[in-house]
Amino acid sequence: MSDTAVVLSESEEVKNTEKTVFGFWVYLMTDCVLFASLFAVYSVLHANTFGGEGGQQLFDLPYVLGETMLLLTSSFTCGLALLAAQRRNKQQVLFWLGVTAALGLSFLAMELSEFRHLVAEGNSWRRSGFLSSYFTLVGTHGLHITFGLIWMITMMFYVAKKGFTNAVSKRLMLLSLFWHFLDVVWIFIFTIVYLFGARGI
């Protein structure tokens, strides 16, 4: 532990943590605005298929439900990792973070395979306004997931090597907020893009 941290009293450290969490929360909320603009673009363009197939023909709902379940479960296991961190149980934290990362990776793999499938059939982002906005919206979420996974794997190394210093604990908390937030964004992608799309709404 560094000298400054020792000087800080416990309540000051708690205050610092609350400040950091709040700052990160503000970032998450502005990220929501980024996603909102992509949702707006998708809502405007989703009917412009330029003579190609629309969501009703292209989306495979049971497959997407599988993706959603993976992500929801990973959100839960991420919470379990945070609970284990609260108990300072290193083995459990590493285990649950590992499960979360594995579920996240499976989600990403399913999404990329879906993208590859669409592109292989000639339905890439260049095909129509609908597909451009679809790939931008879903791809941006996938990119966030990718960065979340990199962060998560980094944190596993940190926990394994350094244990629970205050800095590590704080970062774990921020990571879990980020991961839950991606879950929330996906819920809206699932509803607005896939469920609405499959019913031709």
Place this chain on the structure above:
Amino acid sequence: MNEQSESVIVEHPHEPLSLNKYIVGFVLSIGITLGAYLLATHQSYSKNFIMIMLAVLAVVQFVVQMVFFLHVGAERKPRWKLFVMLMMLAVVLILVFGSVWIMDNLDYRMTTDQVQTYLKSQDSL
């Protein structure tokens, strides 16, 4: 030292995380997702009914995730997290519904001929 820094880990020190809250949140979120899926694949309901119900379920899901996983409402006064979230919701709603409204209006007011003439006047297109 371990004992002393124990309280630093939790996001809101006066209310530690609880397993029960995560389990309830998880069960609810899975249930709502399955409900939405079954509703969307059900053929006999009208499009409008399904659209409204799916939107309602998405909002419920949002609240569940925010309360059980992101711990909104667990903070002490002044509730800045909540205020920032409400501000975000306002911006998001204006952005999304405003865009859709304006573009629908343009679509309604412009005939296909007008669009074609306009596109032809733009050489680069």
